[in-house]
Amino acid sequence: MINKEISFSSWESWFPSERSHLIIAGPCSAESPAQLTSVASHLVANDIGIMRAGVWKPRTRPNHFEGNGTQALKWLSDIKKDHKLIVAIEVASAKHVEEALHAEMDILWLGARTTVNPFLVQEIADALKGTDIPILVKNPINPELALWEGAIERIYQSGNKKIVAVHRGFSSYQRSKYRNSPAWHIAIELKSHYPTLPLICDPSHIAGNRDLVFEVSQKALDLGYDGLMIETHPDPANALSDADQQVTPESLSSILAQLHIKEKHSTDEVFISQLEELREKIDHVDQELMEVLAMRKNLIEQIGDYKRQNNVTVFQLERWNEILRSRAKWAERKNINPQFVQDLYKRIHEESIKLQTGIAEMEGKK
Secondary structure, three states: OOOOOOOOOOHHHHOOOOOOOEEEEEOOEOOOHHHHHHHHHHHHHOOOOEEEOEOOOOOOOOOOOOOOOHHHHHHHHHHHHHHOOEEEEEEOOHHHHHHHHHOOOOEEEEOHHHHOOHHHHHHHHHHHOOOOOOEEEEOOOOOOHHHHHHHHHHHHHOOOOOEEEEEOOEOOOOOOOOOOEOOHHHHHHHHHHOOOOOEEEOHHHHHOOHHHHHHHHHHHHHOOOOEEEEEEOOOHHHOOOOHHHOEOHHHHHHHHHHOOOOOOOOOOHHHHHHHHHHHHHHHHHHHHHHHHHHHHHHHHHHHHHHHHHOOOOOOOHHHHHHHHHHHHHHHHHOOOOHHHHHHHHHHHHHHHHHHHHHHHHHHHHO
């Protein structure tokens, strides 16, 4: 559902740029003045005006590099002055916010480990009251849209409209070529709820592998994202954190040059006419689909009633396994992604169980 009461500032209003998309790049961690200078020089040479760098690094386990902290703020302040760059850093506490504002950092972002904790987000929001510094809010580690929306709304309620959502992928137990599952549908749903909210992608954290950064970046732009945040290091193999996913400055230039930028809208009358015709056909198919789902619902209710009359359990494991197998095969024959169909039927099955148990509950109350 669209939240019409919330309206965000466009990123162009606080960062005028000749680029059509918001591009943020820089190392995972601010490791040394020399490292930052190397990256900054390349960004300036390639008209990239915003540099990211981790000052405080929340790590999963102790005894790993956790950032250079306050001294890194001094390095970044020097980078700002010497290279005329806008600097973005991560904050994970109210104290971090205080130090970052004191050091005159330009943009702050909330990481996935912070977004997942409403208490921390509220403390940060309270610390931000009275400021209008742009805030980037990464999605939480867990694939839970409400947490992401909650973090954004807490920052918004602090009086700040300069907010950008950052899609960095979600943790998953399923094996994948990606470090973090993209779950693109969650980010798209977020955007549908807040149409004016700028949405950018962090392909580095989704990919976890520098060889996949271009692929993820292109996918994000194809979906209409407003920009990218890409981790860039002069010597990725020897980076103190996230070595596998960082690209060299030269690779960054290559990635940005190869990206195919598509228009979000078209004024071509022929295109618009043909698109509308296809959409009308989809509307017709969807109406038929609703009729089929209604028929299936009616049959499920009959099955539930029949099981109740014969004292049989609602859930039948063998039948469920057979549905998963057979529907996947049917999908494959029609050149439809079997995994998509299985995921779809899992949702349908959840609703079927609810309907059948609902019938049993209603009968029990008679």
